[in-house]
Amino acid sequence: MSHLISPFSLRGATFRNRLVVSPMCQYSAQHGLANDWHFAHLARFALGGFGAVIVEATAVTPEGRITYGCLGLWDDAQIAPLARIAAFLKSQGAVAGIQIGHAGRKASTPLWWRGSFNETEAEKPLVAFEHWQPVAPSPIPHMDHPDYQIPRALTLAEVQALPGHFASAATRALRAGFDLIEIHGAHGYLLDQFLSPVANHRTDAYGGSRANRMRLMLEVIEAIRAVWPEDKPLFLRLSVQDAIEGGWTIEDSLVLAAEARARGVDLIDCSSGGFAGAGVRPAPGYQVPLARALHPVIPTMAVGLITTPEQAEAILTSGAADLIALGRTALDDPNFPLHAARALGDDPYAQHPKQSGFAVRLRDQFLARAQG
Numbered sequence: 001m002s003h004l005i006s007p008f009s010l011r012g013a014t015f016r017n018r019l020v021v022s023p024m025c026q027y028s029a030q031h032g033l034a035n036d037w038h039f040a041h042l043a044r045f046a047l048g049g050f051g052a053v054i055v056e057a058t059a060v061t062p063e064g065r066i067t068y069g070c071l072g073l074w075d076d077a078q079i080a081p082l083a084r085i086a087a088f089l090k091s092q093g094a095v096a097g098i099q100i101g102h103a104g105r106k107a108s109t110p111l112w113w114r115g116s117f118n119e120t121e122a123e124k125p126l127v128a129f130e131h132w133q134p135v136a137p138s139p140i141p142h143m144d145h146p147d148y149q150i151p152r153a154l155t156l157a158e159v160q161a162l163p164g165h166f167a168s169a170a171t172r173a174l175r176a177g178f179d180l181i182e183i184h185g186a187h188g189y190l191l192d193q194f195l196s197p198v199a200n201h202r203t204d205a206y207g208g209s210r211a212n213r214m215r216l217m218l219e220v221i222e223a224i225r226a227v228w229p230e231d232k233p234l235f236l237r238l239s240v241q242d243a244i245e246g247g248w249t250i251e252d253s254l255v256l257a258a259e260a261r262a263r264g265v266d267l268i269d270c271s272s273g274g275f276a277g278a279g280v281r282p283a284p285g286y287q288v289p290l291a292r293a294l295h296p297v298i299p300t301m302a303v304g305l306i307t308t309p310e311q312a313e314a315i316l317t318s319g320a321a322d323l324i325a326l327g328r329t330a331l332d333d334p335n336f337p338l339h340a341a342r343a344l345g346d347d348p349y350a351q352h353p354k355q356s357g358f359a360v361r362l363r364d365q366f367l368a369r370a371q372g
């Protein structure tokens with residue numbers, strides 16, 4: 001059996017293989033509520049054999065949404081549509097995960113697939129358009145561009161309330177039936193804004209030294225772990241490096257990874273960048289070295305332009321990571337794990353849903369017979 005198709009366990013969760021669907025915003029919600037789009041979009045990955053499916057960045061407060069079309073878990077009404085999704089993912093053998101986060105100063109931006117705020121006045125009520133002033137560690141905009149506003153600096157009391165917001169969202173994720181939470185600590189969003197000197201100019205206990213800049217992240221982890229059951233894994237997505245002058249570095253991430261692990265984080269999902277001007281150059285497997293760098297400290301997941309089963313297998317066998325996350329490759333081929341099993345010489349039918357595995361096997365038998 002290949003590494004890629006072999007099972008993996010963390011706490012009480014067993015991943016049927018090492019392939020995970022990376023969280024991907026759909027910008028298709030209204031009032032933070034999941035709908036049929038989210039169900040169908042995510043269900044196809046469980047049917048396609050992924051070991052885990054992680055629901056997109058889901059905001060812990062309304063102003064923490066990246067866009068007005070993003071999901072939320074700040075209200076009990078948001079639990080039921082997510083529970084339907086989690087139940088289906090699990091019924092198909094996938095670990096049901098959800099990423100929770102806060103966009104900070106990168107909130108209230110245009111829906112990515114629209115490209116700009118091009119909603120007409122007639123359309124706005126139909127899409128539940130909202131626009132608000134973002135909050136951040138410091139009143140510094142993400143960049144000088146009309147899509148990014150000058151944020152309001154969070155008061156000390158507001159910062160101290162954030163771990164509670166994350167814990168409330170985690171409790172709702174638990175009630176929705178999820179097996180796995182991923183904290184969004186990457187891509188220049190709020191927790192990353194606190195980590196990085198580029199965005200954090202605070203002079204209180206949450207700014208200045210690295211220990212102070214890590215404080216909110218560690219408090220968030222502790223608050224979530226206090227409500228998230230012992231037998232359920234907790235992932236942390238980090239921009240392992242900002243790739244920017246004066247920014248957060250791999251050395252910083254090594255320190256944070258050890259502190260996070262001590263507080264109950266089980267795995268770091270190793271991404272990078274997210275601040276304006278970051279020198280991240282996407283190329284096949286470009287972030288694998290970051291997963292490799294953190295692997296001596298904590299289990300890791302590799303992500304970023306991983307597109308073939310052979311490439312994914314090589315990342316695992318080289319010891320760089322324990323899991324492989326696919327974003328756009330999963331969108332392009334939701335059945336990637338089924339195809340990967342075939343390509344790597346594993347049983348190509350075992351991970352199919354029962355409703356399709358037997359039929360594909362029959363097809364292959366007919367083909368083999370026809371070929372003599």
Ligand SMILES: Cc1cc2nc3c(=O)[nH]c(=O)nc-3n(C[C@H](O)[C@H](O)[C@H](O)COP(=O)(O)O)c2cc1C
Nearest residue numbers: 022023024025056057303304305306326327328329
């Ligand atoms: C449409 C889209 C939405 C995304 N939304 C999120 C998100 O909600 N949270 C997150 O951490 N990363 C998000 N990402 C980043 C992906 O999870 C992934 O890390 C990135 O696309 C690199 O992997 P890939 O080359 O396999 O796509 C998004 C990427 C895409 C393409």
